[in-house]
Amino acid sequence: MWRYFQNKKDEFVRKILRPVPEDFFSFETGEPFEVCIECKSDITGPNSDYIIEKAWQDDELIYEYALCESCCRDLRGEMSKESMKYLKKALRKPVLKTTIDGCRCCGLPRLELPGYTLIGSCLGREMIFWNVPVLICEPCLAIIAEGLSKQTRDIMDDFEERNFPGPPEAEIDLPKPRRKVVLM
Numbered sequence: 793m794w795r796y797f798q799n800k801k802d803e804f805v806r807k808i809l810r811p812v813p814e815d816f817f818s819f820e821t822g823e824p825f826e827v828c829i830e831c832k833s834d835i836t837g838p839n840s841d842y843i844i845e846k847a848w849q850d851d852e853l854i855y856e857y858a859l860c861e862s863c864c865r866d867l868r869g870e871m872s873k874e875s876m877k878y879l880k881k882a883l884r885k886p887v888l889k890t891t892i893d894g895c896r897c898c899g900l901p902r903l904e905l906p907g908y909t910l911i912g913s914c915l916g917r918e919m920i921f922w923n924v925p926v927l928i929c930e931p932c933l934a935i936i937a938e939g940l941s942k943q944t945r946d947i948m949d950d951f952e953e954r955n956f957p958g959p960p961e962a963e964i965d966l967p968k969p970r971r972k973v974v975l976m
């Protein structure tokens with residue numbers, strides 16, 4: 793029985809897989825992502841599950857990363873239950889679905905948005921087209937972030953500091969970088 797479901801699942805997954813689009817390539821290398829930002833494991837194998845998040849502001853890439861399923865699970869496990877529930881609820885009624893042409897939450901077209909985050913879910917060299925990929929605009933992300941618990945925001949801050957340490961001079965000259973929301 794289990795095998796039957798597993799086969800059905802595999803069949804379904806194959807149907808919704810397409811090669812990773814260039815929008816989700818690493819800006820740094822111009823190629824698909826190859827390692828998890830946290831554990832540095834290789835994510836190119838056909839069975840590796842991972843997410844990609846890329847944030848843009850005024851045509852400038854703010855950050856990008858790929859995060860493997862196992863690291864994702866660890867992070868999610870640390871986040872408060874209330875926050876996980878809240879996130880699910882906040883993203884429940886999408887205006888746009890499975891597209892990065894506009895914001896999932898408010899529907900504004902990508903071309904009119906100065907700041908936004910792209911989120912996709914992949915399996916090896918392919919991207920899963922099922923609910924994801926999505927684009928969420930900066931104002932919508934800010935609204936979502938406001939509803940997160942302190943515990944969850946601290947975890948996101950730690951993730952950010954660990955993986956995107958700014959140059960030392962940035963601490964003096966620049967205003968605090970905007971919060972990076974990890975949506976999974």
Ligand SMILES: [Zn+2]
Nearest residue numbers: 828831860863
């Ligand atoms: Zn990892």
Ligand SMILES: [Zn+2]
Nearest residue numbers: 895898929932
């Ligand atoms: Zn929006």
